[in-house]
Amino acid sequence: MLLNQFLLLSALLFAMGVYGVLTRRNGVLVLMSVELILNAVNINLVAFGAFQDNVQGDVFAIFVIAVAAAEVGVGLAMVLLMYRNRRSIDFTEVDLMKG
Amino acid sequence: MTSALLLAQVEFDVAQNIAFAIIAAIMLISAFKMVTTGNVVHAALYLVIVLAASAAIFILLGSDFVGATQVLVYIGAIIVLFLFGIMLTKAQLGDDDSVEKEQRSMGALVGLLLFVVMAFALIDTFGTQEIEFGNPEPIAYVAEPVDANDLPTPVREALNISANSGTVEISEAQFATLLPEVQRRVPGAEVRGNNAQIADAIFSQYIIPFEAVSVLLLAALIGAVVVARKE
Numbered sequence: 414m415l416l417n418q419f420l421l422l423s424a425l426l427f428a429m430g431v432y433g434v435l436t437r438r439n440g441v442l443v444l445m446s447v448e449l450i451l452n453a454v455n456i457n458l459v460a461f462g463a464f465q466d467n468v469q470g471d472v473f474a475i476f477v478i479a480v481a482a483a484e485v486g487v488g489l490a491m492v493l494l495m496y497r498n499r500r501s502i503d504f505t506e507v508d509l510m511k512g
Numbered sequence: 513m514t515s516a517l518l519l520a521q522v523e524f525d526v527a528q529n530i531a532f533a534i535i536a537a538i539m540l541i542s543a544f545k546m547v548t549t550g551n552v553v554h555a556a557l558y559l560v561i562v563l564a565a566s567a568a569i570f571i572l573l574g575s576d577f578v579g580a581t582q583v584l585v586y587i588g589a590i591i592v593l594f595l596f597g598i599m600l601t602k603a604q605l606g607d608d609d610s611v612e613k614e615q616r617s618m619g620a621l622v623g624l625l626l627f628v629v630m631a632f633a634l635i636d637t638f639g640t641q642e643i644e645f646g647n648p649e650p651i652a653y654v655a656e657p658v659d660a661n662d663l664p665t666p667v668r669e670a671l672n673i674s675a676n677s678g679t680v681e682i683s684e685a686q687f688a689t690l691l692p693e694v695q696r697r698v699p700g701a702e703v704r705g706n707n708a709q710i711a712d713a714i715f716s717q718y719i720i721p722f723e724a725v726s727v728l729l730l731a732a733l734i735g736a737v738v739v740a741r742k743e
Contacts, residue, residue: 422540432622472710489593
């Protein structure tokens with residue numbers, strides 16, 4: 414199999430994730446799109462690991478999965494806090510620091 | 513002989529490529545639906561399909577441990593967190609068309625631009641380089657006298673050892689004549705796969721990042737509780 418077919422798949426997934434982050438207003442959906450981006454990175458890591466025939470790609474992919482779990486936990490806690498304070502999870506309304 | 517081997521190689525590759533095409537198609541359609549659907553719960557369920565498809569891609573690449581971790585952590589835990597997040601925030605379950613048309617087209621433009629730039633760079637750099645799936649690691653030979661009675665039947669049959677011939681020792685030359693699937697059943701034979709290498713790497717070379725990740729998870733746990741609890 415070509416290395417590029419995996420890399421292009423992951424690039425497409427990454428671009429879709431970026432589209433989701435940019436267009437979604439619902440906080441939970443933004444976090445889901447971030448997961449899509451992290452997943453694209455994981456496919457890249459594992460593909461390069463297989464390409465170079467070592468396990469470093471796999472090891473880093475596992476670390477990324479662990480960090481993603483932590484990120485989702487804290488991110489959703491923040492979304493919940495925002496919902497409690499404002500009764501809304503629309504990220505475009507959070508513009509306190511807008512110049 | 514060579515042409516038969518070559519043909520077998522090609523056939524194998526075709527099967528892998530068909531599997532890749534099916535998985536990639538499912539994955540991309542679901543990902544597109546996920547970022548465009550108006551229903552929040554449907555988006556979470558499409559995310560499940562994307563994550564399962566990428567677990568399949570990992571297994572296709574020979575990283576079965578990462579695939580299993582993906583299923584356990586992402587599909588088992590993170591999706592549940594997302595569904596809880598959706599429930600607890602009473603997000604509108606109907607259509608979420610609140611995004612302005614302008615923002616949508618700008619997002620599409622940025623995504624497309626990113627993809628085009630990355631695709632150009634990737635094709636330019638890696639061209640048609642193949643991923644070589646090397647042969648599985650040879651099974652290590654260990655000299656070990658064993659009772660013929662304890663030998664697995666396939667090993668005995670392959671080496672013409674009768675069950676009541678007392679203690680035997682399989683020589684290296686005999687071991688080399690065995691097929692791999694018989695070799696791995698010889699007592700003391702050491703099979704080392706991808707998983708053993710991952711374990712070795714995590715617990716030796718990457719032990720400090722590993723410990724740091726465990727502290728990070730604890731910090732995230734405490735942080736999430738502190739942030740989300742009621743005053």
